[in-house]
Amino acid sequence: MEGGMPTSSPAGSCSNGHHQNGTDHVKPWRSHHGGGASRSRRVNREIEAPPCTDFDKAYFQSYSHVGIHEEMIKDRVRTETYRMAVLQHQKHIEGKFKLFKEHISLRNAGLPPIGLIVVVDVGCGTGILSIFCAQAGAKHVYAVDASEIALQANEVVKANKLSDRITVLHGRVEDVQIDEEVDVIISEWMGYMLLYESMLGSVIIARDRWLRPGGLILPSNAVLYMAPITHPNRYAESVDFWRNVYGIDMSPIVPLAKQCAFEEPSVETISGENVLTWPHVVKHVDCYTVTVKELESVTASFKFQSMMRAPFNGFAFWFDVEFSGPATTTGAPSSADEATKTNPSGGHRRKRANPDEALVLSTAPEDPPTHWQQTMVYFYEPIDVEQDQVIDGSVTLTQSKENARFMNIHLEYASGGRSFVKESVLR
Structure with missing residues (x-):
């Protein structure tokens, strides 16, 4: 995070090796x-x-x-x-x-x-x-x-x-x-x-x-989004590859390959074609009012409706940040607030249509790629979904007790009469 570099520590941690004995009275x-x-x-x-x-x-x-x-x-x-x-x-x-x-x-x-x-x-x-x-x-x-x-x-x-x-x-x-x-x-x-x-x-x-x-x-506001994705090529490259390697059956490697490929979140670039539904807002952050305590654990419920028939391979997460003045100064809500009001799914808003609107930096799959890419939580096994099939559940993001800079991800989701739980750590 250049221009957003380490300057502080989560609770129970310290800034760098220049501060002695766990307390910092050293003049910077x-x-x-x-x-x-x-x-x-x-x-x-x-x-x-x-x-x-x-x-x-x-x-x-x-x-x-x-x-x-x-x-x-x-x-x-x-x-x-x-x-x-x-x-x-x-x-x-x-x-x-x-x-x-x-x-x-x-x-x-x-x-x-x-x-x-x-x-x-x-x-x-x-x-x-x-x-x-x-x-x-x-x-x-x-x-x-x-x-x-x-x-x-x-x-x-x-x-x-x-x-x-x-x-x-x-x-x-x-x-x-x-x-x-x-x-x-x-x-x-x-x-x-x-x-x-x-x-x-x-x-x-x-x-x-x-x-x-x-x-x-x-920036003044930020919005974290999530959406179900289909990405069969990723599964084929990481898992199906082992079923026939130069004519040799190496399928005993498949369980380990799934674990190595999909146990933890993956940061990579996908396209809008991989997204199965309109996205959902997981968290809206107002930088003028947000508290440290508020960020320790974030929970959101979701309900998606697939726009196509496809294998459902996992969830993608991305974010926007908006550069606007404080609401008390402008007297107007942010475009993040407006997007949530006008789109019942909390779907992704487009960048400003004219220069008078707030400037937005987006990491969405349909926008130009950034070094943040998107964060994927893949399933070990794909779930086949039909067009208009409902996917619902909840996600909880929690600062890790092991290291507050890590993020625990707890997903509960259901579709087609089947329920699942996926836990992973972004580290």
Whole structure:
């Protein structure tokens, strides 16, 4: 998650190996001691740092490798959408400034001009989103990351002559100090299946510590979807292959092949043709109001109706994120809310039809592929379904007790008079 890099830890874990004895009183390394005076007593609200685990050390260490950042930056759908979101909201704020400046003070309007905007980039990675914000005219950007990649981010900031406007903070959001409220929080926190890696908690902590009332969070909303899929080729490649290998019957391998191929979720790319039904909303996340506790366990019931006769091979999960202002500022519901109201199945909404609508980054099968792809939970045996056949049940997503960054997936589903349970772990 470049621009959405590790900056915090789930409950019972720690940020990285630089914090000693399970508590973190170490002053974070900074690239520049910038930032204005405190504008509110709310800034730097104390949060007790959780203890360290080996899982978290390994997690943060993994994001020190440049290869993972290269993959994310090369995802043009992702990176260009973030850049468009920064530019879109720059123009929005400037327009509000011009509208109000002759009538009421900017202070009362709560809409500072872009030259006074202060941003925090939660999980800055190599710093690309921070630089986008600085190029858009932000007064100051605090780029926070607990991984060693923060050291390289600082050098990137220097190379682009932005050290006077970007402060790189090497540490967790619980531990670093920012001595002013911020106007914007930007983060690319989304993991596979949206919630994998539990990094949204870092954004929540940053929001509660520093975001001024009426401030902006980018992205502002997220929606996790699921749908039944048919993918017989995947089954043939992984399982049926063993039935005849160069003329040799190797079918005794089939049970092991099924276990190895389908026991755990698979991250891969499918197309809209693989999807059997309209998708269902598993979870809508409002980044302005969501709590850490709310994300520990998510349960949703579903009822699908197959649009074709086909083998039902499993469920696919994907997500959208939306870049819009807070509802209290815009006075309008997000397009995520509108989609759920207008489509009784909670089906997938399309990207904005005109520039005035919210900008959406989608990882849906019918949209251009991203590095997130889709997350598949396959069955060991396909289920043949007829057109209009009902598939119903429930899904529960829970943070793993073994490692809070892992996700336990519990599926109960029924179709054609038969009931099934599938449990797996996204790790």
